Amino acid sequence: MARLYKHLEIGSSPHVTDGASTDIIMRNVFLALLPVTAFAVYAFGTGAALVIVVATASCVLTEHWLCRWTGKPSTVGDWSVAITGLLYGLILPPDLPLWMVFMGGVFGVAVAKFLFGGLGMNAFNPALVGRAFLQAAFPQPMTHWQLPFAEGRFEDIPSSVLATPFWEPTYDAVTTATPLALMKFEGQFAGSRELMGGLTSGSVGETCGVLILLGGIYLVARNMMNWRIPASIFLTVAAMTWVFQLYDPVTYPGPVFMLFSGGLMLGAVFMATDMVASPITNAGCWLYGLLIGVLVVVIRFWGGMPEGVMYAILLANAVSPHIDNLIQPRVFGTGRGAR
Amino acid sequence: MLERLRKNTFRHGVHPPEMKDDTADLAIRQFPFAPVLIVPLSQHLGKPAKPVVREGQEVVRGQTIAAPDGFMSVAMHAPASGRVRRITLAPSISGTKVESIYIEPYPASTQEIDDGEPCSLDATPDEIITAIQHAGIVGLGGAAFPTHVKLKPPEGKRLDTLFINGVECEPYLTTDYRVMLEQTEDVFMGIRYLMRATGTSEVIIAVEANKPLAAQQFRDTRPDDLPVEVRVSPVKYPQGAEKMIFSALLGREVPSGGLPADINAICCNVATTAEIGRLLPRGRGIQERVITIGGPGVEKKGNYRIPIGTPVRFALEQCAPVEDLSRVFMGGPMMGPTVSNLDIPITKGTSGITAFTSAETGGATGHKKVYPCIHCARCVEACPVFLNPSQLGILAKNEEYEQMAESWHLMDCFECGACTYVCPSHIPLVQYFRMAKKMVRKQSAA
Numbered sequence: 001m002a003r004l005y006k007h008l009e010i011g012s013s014p015h016v017t018d019g020a021s022t023d024i025i026m027r028n029v030f031l032a033l034l035p036v037t038a039f040a041v042y043a044f045g046t047g048a049a050l051v052i053v054v055a056t057a058s059c060v061l062t063e064h065w066l067c068r069w070t071g072k073p074s075t076v077g078d079w080s081v082a083i084t085g086l087l088y089g090l091i092l093p094p095d096l097p098l099w100m101v102f103m104g105g106v107f108g109v110a111v112a113k114f115l116f117g118g119l120g121m122n123a124f125n126p127a128l129v130g131r132a133f134l135q136a137a138f139p140q141p142m143t144h145w146q147l148p149f150a151e152g153r154f155e156d157i158p159s160s161v162l163a164t165p166f167w168e169p170t171y172d173a174v175t176t177a178t179p180l181a182l183m184k185f186e187g188q189f190a191g192s193r194e195l196m197g198g199l200t201s202g203s204v205g206e207t208c209g210v211l212i213l214l215g216g217i218y219l220v221a222r223n224m225m226n227w228r229i230p231a232s233i234f235l236t237v238a239a240m241t242w243v244f245q246l247y248d249p250v251t252y253p254g255p256v257f258m259l260f261s262g263g264l265m266l267g268a269v270f271m272a273t274d275m276v277a278s279p280i281t282n283a284g285c286w287l288y289g290l291l292i293g294v295l296v297v298v299i300r301f302w303g304g305m306p307e308g309v310m311y312a313i314l315l316a317n318a319v320s321p322h323i324d325n326l327i328q329p330r331v332f333g334t335g336r337g338a339r
Numbered sequence: 340m341l342e343r344l345r346k347n348t349f350r351h352g353v354h355p356p357e358m359k360d361d362t363a364d365l366a367i368r369q370f371p372f373a374p375v376l377i378v379p380l381s382q383h384l385g386k387p388a389k390p391v392v393r394e395g396q397e398v399v400r401g402q403t404i405a406a407p408d409g410f411m412s413v414a415m416h417a418p419a420s421g422r423v424r425r426i427t428l429a430p431s432i433s434g435t436k437v438e439s440i441y442i443e444p445y446p447a448s449t450q451e452i453d454d455g456e457p458c459s460l461d462a463t464p465d466e467i468i469t470a471i472q473h474a475g476i477v478g479l480g481g482a483a484f485p486t487h488v489k490l491k492p493p494e495g496k497r498l499d500t501l502f503i504n505g506v507e508c509e510p511y512l513t514t515d516y517r518v519m520l521e522q523t524e525d526v527f528m529g530i531r532y533l534m535r536a537t538g539t540s541e542v543i544i545a546v547e548a549n550k551p552l553a554a555q556q557f558r559d560t561r562p563d564d565l566p567v568e569v570r571v572s573p574v575k576y577p578q579g580a581e582k583m584i585f586s587a588l589l590g591r592e593v594p595s596g597g598l599p600a601d602i603n604a605i606c607c608n609v610a611t612t613a614e615i616g617r618l619l620p621r622g623r624g625i626q627e628r629v630i631t632i633g634g635p636g637v638e639k640k641g642n643y644r645i646p647i648g649t650p651v652r653f654a655l656e657q658c659a660p661v662e663d664l665s666r667v668f669m670g671g672p673m674m675g676p677t678v679s680n681l682d683i684p685i686t687k688g689t690s691g692i693t694a695f696t697s698a699e700t701g702g703a704t705g706h707k708k709v710y711p712c713i714h715c716a717r718c719v720e721a722c723p724v725f726l727n728p729s730q731l732g733i734l735a736k737n738e739e740y741e742q743m744a745e746s747w748h749l750m751d752c753f754e755c756g757a758c759t760y761v762c763p764s765h766i767p768l769v770q771y772f773r774m775a776k777k778m779v780r781k782q783s784a785a
Binding site: 007008009011014015017021023025078118121223226275278280281282329330331333 | 675710
C-alpha cells in the first residue's frame, strides 16, 4: 500500500478551476477579428493584406525582441500582442507605406505596452497609441483613402505601400473621402446599407459594421467581453445624435450613420473593451462607455477632424483608473445591504 | 407574492460541476475501527479541551475523555472502547501539531456505546445549551464552530428564524444529503432542541435544487406541530455559506463584521442538527460522524459513518486508492485543505476526503501558467461578498496587507475560492487572501 503515496502533491484550494485561461481568451478575440480581416483583404486587396501582415509582425516582433533584450521569457505566447498587432493593422489606411506601419507598431508596443510593464499594466490601448503616433507624425498619408473594390486590387500593389522609408510616398490609385469626411466637409450623408455592408472607404478593417458586430456577439456569448461598454457607447452616441438631428437634420446625420461610419463599430467593440484599460465594475463600464460616446460625438461634430473614436477611447483609457477609484462594488453587509 | 418573485439565491457565485452522482445514492455504511485512533483536543474553533483520562487508562466507547475548558470549548468522547496509549502531539491538517489522545481500540470489544445523562426536550434552554457543549457538538459542515456558542445570542439580540443548512454546495460531497434522507427524524428532533434552546419560532430548511428527494422527504414527513418551511434554491456555489443562505432566503445581509444575530437569524448545518436530535435524548457525545470518501482517486467511494480520530491513511486504504493517486484533501475541492501528511486524523469538522488523480491535478508538471491580471473582472463577478479580488490580489503581491484590510474589506473574505476558480490568469487569489488575513490578525494581535 505504501507505494501509492510516494508522489502526493500539495496544492492550495480550490482544486478545480473553470478552465478559463488568459491565452484562450486572447486567441478567441483574435478569432473574432478574422472575418473582419478577411473582408478587409477582399475589399481593399493586396495593399490591405500587406498592411495587416506588417502591422501584426511589427507588434509581435517588437514584444519578442524587447523581452529577449531585457532578459525575460518572451510573452508573445499569450496572444495579447497578436491582437494588438491585428487591431493596429485594421485601423490604418489600406495604402499606408509599410515603413510607417512598422514604425507605428514598434512605437505602440514599446511605449504603450512594454514601458508600462507588459500585459495587464498598459494604461492605454497600444494599437491606438501606435495609430495616434502615426496620425501626429504623418498626417497626410494617414488621411489618404483608397476606393474599396477597385479594379485590379488583387493584381497591383499600390505604389505608396512600397514607398522608400523617409521619402514622400507617391499615390497612383484613385482616392476618395471617408463618409465622415464627406459629412463634415461636404454635408453629404452615406446611406445606411453602404455603411453596414462595408461598401464605403475607410481604414482597413473598420468598414463592415455587420461583421464587427458578429465578432462582438461571439465574444459576448463566450463571456469574453463586457457587452456593457459597446452598449453604453452605442446608446450614448445614438441618443445624442438623435437629439441633434431633431434640432437640425441638415447639418447633423442620424444615429445609424453615426454608429456605422468611421471607426466607431471597431472601436466600441474591440478597442474600448480592452479589459486592461477599461474599468472593472459594470457600473464603471457604463460610465466609461458614456464618456467615450460623448467624446466621439463632440469631436465628430465640432472638432477639427472628421473622426474622433481614437482620441475618445485614449482619453477614456486615461480616465478608467479614476472611474475604478470612484466606483467599487458595494461590499456585502455594508451600505444599503446592512440596514 | 414577493416571496414567490424572489429567486431564492444570492448574487454572484460560480457553478462548478457537481460530481455528486457517484456517491449520492450510496447509503451510509459503518466504517471499521483503525488500529489507532487519534483524537485531537482541538478539533473546533476556540480553546482546546482538557483531557480527563490518563495514559494507559481503559476507556469505553462514548465516554468523555476531555472536558470543555471554558465556554469557547467542547467535550471529546472516546471513539472506541480501548486503552489510552498516550497523550501527546499529533500532526493536524493545518500543519501545526496539536495535543491529542491516542486510543488503541480493543479488537475483541463489542463496542457498545456508553450512554450518559439524557437531556429531555423539557429542559431549560440553558440546560440544552450545556448538554450540546458536553456532547461535543460543533458545526459539522466544516467550520467546526462550537454549536452551543452560536445558540446564545449576544446581550440584547433576539433570534427569530432558525435556518437548517442542507445546501451542501461543495462538489463531490453527499454526506448532508444522505443524512437528510436517512436521518430525517433525527433532524426534526434536533430542530425541536434548537428551537427550545434559541427561542426561535420559525424554521426554514434550505436545500439546493439538485436534492429534490431530500426536500420532498422533509415535506412529506414534517410533523404537524413544527413550523418548518422547506425552501429550494437553484444550484450555485457558495450557497452553503451561512451569510449566503440568509441573503438567498431572507433577502437580508449580515452586516460586515457582524453576526447572524444582528439580523435575528441563526443557521445550523443539517448534519449538526441531526446529531443533536440523535445524541441528546441518549446523553451521548459525538464519537463518529458521516463523511463522503470520493473523487476519482479511490475506487470504493461511499458515505461512511467513521470514528473520529481515524487516520486518513487508514481511511484511504479501506477505499481502494488507485495507483495514480495524486492529491488528497479534506472536504470538497473548492475549500478543502490539502492533506500534507496521511497520518492526520479525521476530526469533527471533516465532511469528506476527496482524492484526485493526476488527470485532475495535471500531475507535478501540470501547474497552470500564471499570467498577469488582465482586469477581466471575472473575480469581481464571482465574489459572493462583492469584494474586488483583482485589486486585493495586486495589493497582496506587494504585501500591502494593512491597506487590504482597511480600504478593501479583506476581512470580509470567507475564502470560498470562487475568485480563484474563475481566474483565467490562474492567480492563486484565495491563497494570497488566506495569508494576508493571517498577517493582519498577527499584526493586530501584536
